[in-house]
Amino acid sequence: MNKTKIKKFLFSIEQIASLGYLFKWVVICLVLGIITGGISAFFLLSLEWATNWRESHLWVIALLPVGGFIIGLSYHLFGNSVVKGNNLLLEEFHSPKKIIPFRMAPLVLFGTILTHFFGGSAGREGTAVQIGGAVADRFTKVLKLSKRDRQIVLIAGISAGFASVFGTPLAGGIFALEVLVLGRIRLDAIIPSFMAAVFADYFCQFWNVPHTHYHIDLVPDMTPVNLLWSLLAGIIFGLVAMLFSKSTHFWSKLFNSKIKYPPLRPVIGGTILAIAIYFMGTTKYIGLGIPTIVDAFSTNLNSYDFLLKVLFTSFTLGAGFKGGEVTPLFFIGATLGNVLIWFIPLPMGLLAGMGFVAVFAGATNTPIACTIMGIELFGIESGVFIALACSTAYLFSGHSGVYSSQIIGSPKHSSLIREKGLHLSEVKNKRTPK
Numbered sequence: 001m002n003k004t005k006i007k008k009f010l011f012s013i014e015q016i017a018s019l020g021y022l023f024k025w026v027v028i029c030l031v032l033g034i035i036t037g038g039i040s041a042f043f044l045l046s047l048e049w050a051t052n053w054r055e056s057h058l059w060v061i062a063l064l065p066v067g068g069f070i071i072g073l074s075y076h077l078f079g080n081s082v083v084k085g086n087n088l089l090l091e092e093f094h095s096p097k098k099i100i101p102f103r104m105a106p107l108v109l110f111g112t113i114l115t116h117f118f119g120g121s122a123g124r125e126g127t128a129v130q131i132g133g134a135v136a137d138r139f140t141k142v143l144k145l146s147k148r149d150r151q152i153v154l155i156a157g158i159s160a161g162f163a164s165v166f167g168t169p170l171a172g173g174i175f176a177l178e179v180l181v182l183g184r185i186r187l188d189a190i191i192p193s194f195m196a197a198v199f200a201d202y203f204c205q206f207w208n209v210p211h212t213h214y215h216i217d218l219v220p221d222m223t224p225v226n227l228l229w230s231l232l233a234g235i236i237f238g239l240v241a242m243l244f245s246k247s248t249h250f251w252s253k254l255f256n257s258k259i260k261y262p263p264l265r266p267v268i269g270g271t272i273l274a275i276a277i278y279f280m281g282t283t284k285y286i287g288l289g290i291p292t293i294v295d296a297f298s299t300n301l302n303s304y305d306f307l308l309k310v311l312f313t314s315f316t317l318g319a320g321f322k323g324g325e326v327t328p329l330f331f332i333g334a335t336l337g338n339v340l341i342w343f344i345p346l347p348m349g350l351l352a353g354m355g356f357v358a359v360f361a362g363a364t365n366t367p368i369a370c371t372i373m374g375i376e377l378f379g380i381e382s383g384v385f386i387a388l389a390c391s392t393a394y395l396f397s398g399h400s401g402v403y404s405s406q407i408i409g410s411p412k413h414s415s416l417i418r419e420k421g422l423h424l425s426e427v428k429n430k431r432t433p434k
Helices: 003-056 058-078 086-094 104-118 125-143 147-166 169-178 187-205 224-258 264-280 290-295 305-318 326-340 348-364 367-378 380-396 424-429
Strands: none
Touching: 003 058, 003 104, 003 125, 003 147, 003 187, 058 104, 058 264, 086 125, 086 147, 104 125, 125 147, 125 187, 125 326, 147 169, 147 187, 169 187, 169 367, 224 264, 224 305, 224 326, 224 348, 224 380, 264 305, 290 326, 305 326, 326 348, 348 367, 348 380, 367 380
């Protein structure tokens, strides 16, 4: 057999193997997408109902400590193994120990709904990602997947949850590949990640669940001056992202150290939140805050809106309530961008859109996924501005983030961090001089 025939033979074998690989993951991702998309649809409709009911019956906010006790006791009795949430998914990806208990899904689902029903300030991404991860890991057990395939199916679960809850399949597919290791992307899982995102998004929309639409009215030309203004905005977005991450970890450590009985943490936190909401006389800074996010693109807002959302959300999550960080990060970024129009001469809608995704990029260390999300939500016209803001925010948020179990695969810069393989929670003790 000559070399030409050998090459053709090897080529045919490789493509046949690839076809088998593709078929396997189409089937897995289809089932995963149907289940995750359906659960996400139920979750989104439940959140809408909880928000509307709360806003029509504001007295229920006084029962926030009761809701906190129910959530805290549920996790204390049944959820000690899943209380780490998103960080548990990251830890199981990097250091597999045991299958993620399926109880993670119902616990975080109903814990998040209760948080919003009683008036906590939280998001939804963390919930969707945990549901996707818990569902996906069922395939590990049923199909007896290898270690590598288990990593891929966890990526697919994260992708499915993220894409379906936000209606952004491209960003969801990239987010799952990018979030696991800071500075690295797992391209060996790119096909399952995108397929799971597309299927889950489709089957969520199948139930006629609407997603919020945003619009940037005016996008100027990219000039050297506008490039510099974009970089300045990105620096500010990155610093605020770092503030949010550190605030969330601060409140969590404070509650854990001062209150030893876990169910009491959200009770104390809920009491403080309920009192604060009563005296402020507004519900603007609790829940998802989507109406304010929409207003940020076209209406002048208060200069302190983003700071209060940082405080309310970091305190809510730190006290032990459940939910994600991403939608509050959208609120923080959009309202911060709205304020930057005071001294950055870019259109209000553009600055709000840049902040919307850039603060998210800095807090989760996923600048590529956030750039793609910005393009999906706002259109390609703003893509260059979005990319500059996200990448700069990623750099200036430092080696911090809302996911303390993220591993540093490639440091953002080597002036302070040279060692790879650290968790973000270990960085502060590993800084080295240049």
